[in-house]
Amino acid sequence: MTDLSIQEASDIARSYRIIRDKRKRRATITKHLFLAICSLVMVYPLIWMIVSSVKPDNEIFGNISLWPSEFIWQNYPDGWEGLFLSFTVFYKNSIIVTVLAVIGNTLSCSFAAYAFARLEFKGKNIFFALMMMTLMIPYHVVLIPQYLLFLKIGWVNTFLPLIVPRFLAGDAFFIFLMVQFFRQLPRDLDEAAMIDGCSPFKIYWAVILPLSLPALATTAIFTFIWTWEDFLGPLIYLNDIRDYTVPLALRNFISQDSVSMFGQLFAMSILSIVPIFIFFIFFQKFIIRGIATSGLK
Amino acid sequence: MKKFFAKNGPGYFFLIPWFIGFFCLALGPILYSLYLSFTKYNIFKPPKWIGLENYEFMFLYDDRFWKSLEVTFSYVFMSVPGKLIFALAVAMLLNKGMRAIGFYRALFYLPSILGGSIAVAILWKQLFEYNGVINTLLAKIGIEGPYWLNDPNYSLYTLVMLGMWQFGSPMLIFIAGLRAIPRELYEAAEIDAASKWKQFYAITLPLLAPVIFFNLVLQMIDAFKTFSSAFIISGGAGAPLDSLNFITVYLYNEAFAFYRMGYASSLAWILMLIIAIFTGVAFFSSRYWVHYENERD
Amino acid sequence: MSGVNLNKVVKSYGDLEIIHGIDLEVHDGEFLVLVGPSGCGKSTLLRMIAGLEEITDGTISIGDRIVNDVPAAQRNLSMVFQSYALYPHMTVRKNLAFGLGNLKMPKAEIAKRVAEAAKILQIEELLERKPRQLSGGQKQRVAIGRSIVREPELFLFDEPLSNLDAELRVQMRVELAGLYQRLGTTMIYVTHDQIEAMTLATRIVVLQAGRVEQVGTPFNLYNYPQNKFVATFIGSPKMNMIEGKVNNKGLDLPDFGQISLPATAPKSGAIHFGIRPEQFTIVKSGSAEGDATSTGEITLIEYLGSELFLYITLPSGHIVLVQASSQTQYKTGEQLTLSLTAKNAHYFGEDDLRIPLYDEKK
Numbered sequence: 004m005t006d007l008s009i010q011e012a013s014d015i016a017r018s019y020r021i022i023r024d025k026r027k028r029r030a031t032i033t034k035h036l037f038l039a040i041c042s043l044v045m046v047y048p049l050i051w052m053i054v055s056s057v058k059p060d061n062e063i064f065g066n067i068s069l070w071p072s073e074f075i076w077q078n079y080p081d082g083w084e085g086l087f088l089s090f091t092v093f094y095k096n097s098i099i100v101t102v103l104a105v106i107g108n109t110l111s112c113s114f115a116a117y118a119f120a121r122l123e124f125k126g127k128n129i130f131f132a133l134m135m136m137t138l139m140i141p142y143h144v145v146l147i148p149q150y151l152l153f154l155k156i157g158w159v160n161t162f163l164p165l166i167v168p169r170f171l172a173g174d175a176f177f178i179f180l181m182v183q184f185f186r187q188l189p190r191d192l193d194e195a196a197m198i199d200g201c202s203p204f205k206i207y208w209a210v211i212l213p214l215s216l217p218a219l220a221t222t223a224i225f226t227f228i229w230t231w232e233d234f235l236g237p238l239i240y241l242n243d244i245r246d247y248t249v250p251l252a253l254r255n256f257i258s259q260d261s262v263s264m265f266g267q268l269f270a271m272s273i274l275s276i277v278p279i280f281i282f283f284i285f286f287q288k289f290i291i292r293g294i295a296t297s298g299l300k
Numbered sequence: 301m302k303k304f305f306a307k308n309g310p311g312y313f314f315l316i317p318w319f320i321g322f323f324c325l326a327l328g329p330i331l332y333s334l335y336l337s338f339t340k341y342n343i344f345k346p347p348k349w350i351g352l353e354n355y356e357f358m359f360l361y362d363d364r365f366w367k368s369l370e371v372t373f374s375y376v377f378m379s380v381p382g383k384l385i386f387a388l389a390v391a392m393l394l395n396k397g398m399r400a401i402g403f404y405r406a407l408f409y410l411p412s413i414l415g416g417s418i419a420v421a422i423l424w425k426q427l428f429e430y431n432g433v434i435n436t437l438l439a440k441i442g443i444e445g446p447y448w449l450n451d452p453n454y455s456l457y458t459l460v461m462l463g464m465w466q467f468g469s470p471m472l473i474f475i476a477g478l479r480a481i482p483r484e485l486y487e488a489a490e491i492d493a494a495s496k497w498k499q500f501y502a503i504t505l506p507l508l509a510p511v512i513f514f515n516l517v518l519q520m521i522d523a524f525k526t527f528s529s530a531f532i533i534s535g536g537a538g539a540p541l542d543s544l545n546f547i548t549v550y551l552y553n554e555a556f557a558f559y560r561m562g563y564a565s566s567l568a569w570i571l572m573l574i575i576a577i578f579t580g581v582a583f584f585s586s587r588y589w590v591h592y593e594n595e596r597d
Numbered sequence: 598m599s600g601v602n603l604n605k606v607v608k609s610y611g612d613l614e615i616i617h618g619i620d621l622e623v624h625d626g627e628f629l630v631l632v633g634p635s636g637c638g639k640s641t642l643l644r645m646i647a648g649l650e651e652i653t654d655g656t657i658s659i660g661d662r663i664v665n666d667v668p669a670a671q672r673n674l675s676m677v678f679q680s681y682a683l684y685p686h687m688t689v690r691k692n693l694a695f696g697l698g699n700l701k702m703p704k705a706e707i708a709k710r711v712a713e714a715a716k717i718l719q720i721e722e723l724l725e726r727k728p729r730q731l732s733g734g735q736k737q738r739v740a741i742g743r744s745i746v747r748e749p750e751l752f753l754f755d756e757p758l759s760n761l762d763a764e765l766r767v768q769m770r771v772e773l774a775g776l777y778q779r780l781g782t783t784m785i786y787v788t789h790d791q792i793e794a795m796t797l798a799t800r801i802v803v804l805q806a807g808r809v810e811q812v813g814t815p816f817n818l819y820n821y822p823q824n825k826f827v828a829t830f831i832g833s834p835k836m837n838m839i840e841g842k843v844n845n846k847g848l849d850l851p852d853f854g855q856i857s858l859p860a861t862a863p864k865s866g867a868i869h870f871g872i873r874p875e876q877f878t879i880v881k882s883g884s885a886e887g888d889a890t891s892t893g894e895i896t897l898i899e900y901l902g903s904e905l906f907l908y909i910t911l912p913s914g915h916i917v918l919v920q921a922s923s924q925t926q927y928k929t930g931e932q933l934t935l936s937l938t939a940k941n942a943h944y945f946g947e948d949d950l951r952i953p954l955y956d957e958k959k
């Protein structure tokens with residue numbers, strides 16, 4: 004072992020530090036580069052769609068450029084009226100269905116969740132287990148009997164099959180989410196409210212719900228997005244174009260097979276996801292927390 | 301009796317919507333679907349009991365059924381691992397308190413939330429046209445792209461890529477999981493001079509196992525149920541050559557294009573069994589590779 | 598009018614019996630404190646009175662009405678919780694008014710009562726705040742305020758002070774005592790802190806493992822504990838227990854030797870000899886008073902300012918706690934002679950029950 008002078012030792016230490024910092028910096032740069040490339044790949048299709056919505060149709064294909072030779076804004080108004088009916092009708096339909104579905108799902112799931120989280124009754128554990136089991140059932144299994152049921156009671160070709168089930172707490176996932184949320188509210192609050200003369204309904208309405216806004220918001224936001232995007236339901240239950248929701252109308256656009264309307268198709272596609280996009284921007288916090296804590300899609 | 305209701309009444313009251321939903325829209329339909337799967341039923345005439353004939357036909361004679369299984373399984377086995385590996389890799393990159401994490405997180409999640417929409421399915425279809433963006437890009441680096449949408453050898457890959465593009469939600473769950481791993485473990489490993497790879501292998505993977513498992517089950521179930529994108533990209537019929545005839549698409553067409561409700565019900569039951577088996581296997585096998593922190597080995 | 602009567606009250610969770618048939622009479626207008634170690638069933642008992650917990654067996658009446666099946670809201674009582682249980686989403690004013698609103702009381706009357714309660718508790722300037730903007734002590738006041746606006750016949754408190762720091766606790770204790778004097782309403786108060794119990798109560802109920810050990814005034818409990826448990830539970834620091842043996846000359850104590858017993862004493866067996874720290878006398882320079890003495894070594898000194906506690910290891914290895922004047926200086930390791938007087942001590946038989954040897958003479 005050789006003895007190092009303090010000077011030598013600190014020189015060596017410094018050179019090590021420099022090497023380490025350099026390596027660290029290089030790693031950071033690589034990482035950011037990689038992430039930037041990933042981001043580009045991720046958003047390129049979306050940007051391409053946005054740009055294509057204002058491109059002349061002959062520039063959409065065989066062309067990766069993101070800058071059109073001229074901006075055809077006319078694609079938007081033309082697309083809006085591009086089908087047999089105006090998109091105003093489809094948006095109105097989508098909004099009716101979505102708003103009612105959101106209200107129904109949030110209310111009915113919070114109802115059931117309140118019972119499971121806060122009230123005592125015979126058979127609670129069995130019902131809870133049954134509720135959790137419905138999580139496992141793929142929609143496709145109940146699809147046909149539900150269709151037959153709604154056909155029988157004359158609800159096919161109305162919005163009812165898309166709305167009424169939402170008022171019947173069919174979404175076990177949200178019930179579970181809210182049960183978890185309600186359970187972590189202090190029970191003392193319910194009891195204080197009981198002594199303050201509240202009925203169970205009043206406790207639910209005046210104490211539990213106002214304190215559960217995050218869970219309600221998560222439920223409402225996801226219900227909104229899913230209902231807005233829903234395709235299978237409207238596809239099965241709505242046959243009259245006057246009842247079409249936006250996704251169904253979009254499908255009509257492509258099945259018309261007129262090659263010259265791609266700009267309009269993209270324009271309408273973009274408009275169809277604008278509400279979701281806006282929700283995403285505004286409620287990112289709820290959405291991300293909702294997924295991270297419960298695995299919502 | 302009066303006492304029984306005083307005690308249990310509120311609980312049952314809050315569960316009324318759920319009860320109706322459960323019996324009319326879940327339990328009832330499941331049982332009815334099971335019954336229908338043993339019948340021949342075209343809506344116009346009452347169901348006719350034919351015993352196991354549907355299943356017999358399905359397994360012994362129906363090549364389209366086998367093809368749809370092949371397509372579905374191929375899709376699940378390609379898209380789910382790809383998605384999860386990608387999600388984990390990006391989550392690990394984003395994990396270490398870096399700048400702009402919120403931005404990347406939101407950006408990478410965006411496709412997941414838009415992914416279910418018809419707009420994105422339409423976009424995807426156009427991207428992979430023969431003269432679409434993908435092939436134009438490939439041509440730039442000297443590769444002649446295939447007829448993605450018309451060649452049965454390639455069509456499924458477009459959907460796999462669409463699936464992988466939506467790696468955002470497992471990524472968010474992974475990020476939450478990684479956050480929960482105590483930093484000291486890595487610090488201790490650092491002191492023990494464990495390489496990064498060793499740290500990943502010896503700390504991250506085992507501690508993340510429950511989260512990986514959770515993601516795996518969730519994504520698998522989801523992948524088995526893929527419908528809208530396959531429906532749109534395959535033009536509604538599983539084309540070309542049934543190469544996109546997912547079991548869900550097949551089922552839909554059997555039921556709502558050909559009104560073979562009985563046969564479609566038996567397909568639905570097979571789908572449900574497959575999902576149940578895979579979930580069951582995942583849960584069973586998890587005993588061997590998932591260790592929860594608060595349990596003793 | 599608003600006394601409370603418990604008759605053979607039992608509480609079980611499944612097969613597990615938590616409260617074993619308690620009989621208790623709470624007089625109208627008294628401040629009754631339920632005290633006992635953690636987990637003995639105090640809260641459970643209180644919550645049964647409140648109507649938050651079902652009564653497995655027996656009856657509870659408030660006033661002359663059996664309330665077993667009366668919902669909490671209709672029992673005309675109010676309760677202060679350990680966690681305060683203020684509604685986080687309502688302002689202090691709304692918190693106070695919420696219960697009154699449920700009674701369909703006129704708005705003016707509600708406002709009047711809220712203002713009154715706020716004044717009593719000095720929380721007037723907090724009325725527009727949300728609970729999370731309040732300190733612990735302020736929350737506590739609001740919680741009490743919420744219960745007094747209702748003007749109930751009966752106040753219940755479940756360890757209301759245990760989330761406060763020591764200083765505030767003393768202050769709130771004084772305020773609670775003042776409030777009781779002002780309102781004169783029946784109060785039932787649960788605590789595990791025997792000092793709180795001693796200072797607030799008109800009567801104390803000592804509970805252990807779901808049973809009543811003793812009911813009495815603080816004076817009674819301190820001076821005539823009916824069994825060994827109450828003797829060691831009440832009083833701080835704890836009473837010393839020395840295990841003696843009865844022989845034909847009286848009682849034979851380790852370290853202190855023989856003391857004589859009155860004729861009513863048992864003639865054989867063991868006796869738990871209890872003596873409080875302040876009942877020892879420290880013997881200076883040989884002039885022994887008292888009935889027996891022993892000399893031991895100071896192992897630890899706890900200096901509390903006005904007083905002083907000495908831990909003294911006696912020859913047998915037994916350690917006793919002795920209160921001494923803080924005017925004298927002591928050193929650890931010092932030898933000290935203690936004397937005790939037989940009639941100041943407490944005697945408990947092998948069944949742990951009090952043997953009332955000197956009780957009349959005191």
Ligand SMILES: Nc1ncnc2c1ncn2[C@@H]1O[C@H](COP(=O)(O)OP(=O)(O)O)[C@@H](O)[C@H]1O
Pocket residue numbers: 610615633634635636637638639640641642
């Ligand atoms: N819901 C319950 N289920 C089972 N046991 C309980 C329940 N609530 C309380 N206990 C038990 O009852 C006993 C008394 O509890 P409690 O009245 O809260 O005691 P404390 O005197 O500390 O207030 C404890 O042993 C507790 O474990």
Ligand SMILES: [Mg+2]
Pocket residue numbers: 639640641756
């Ligand atoms: Mg308690």
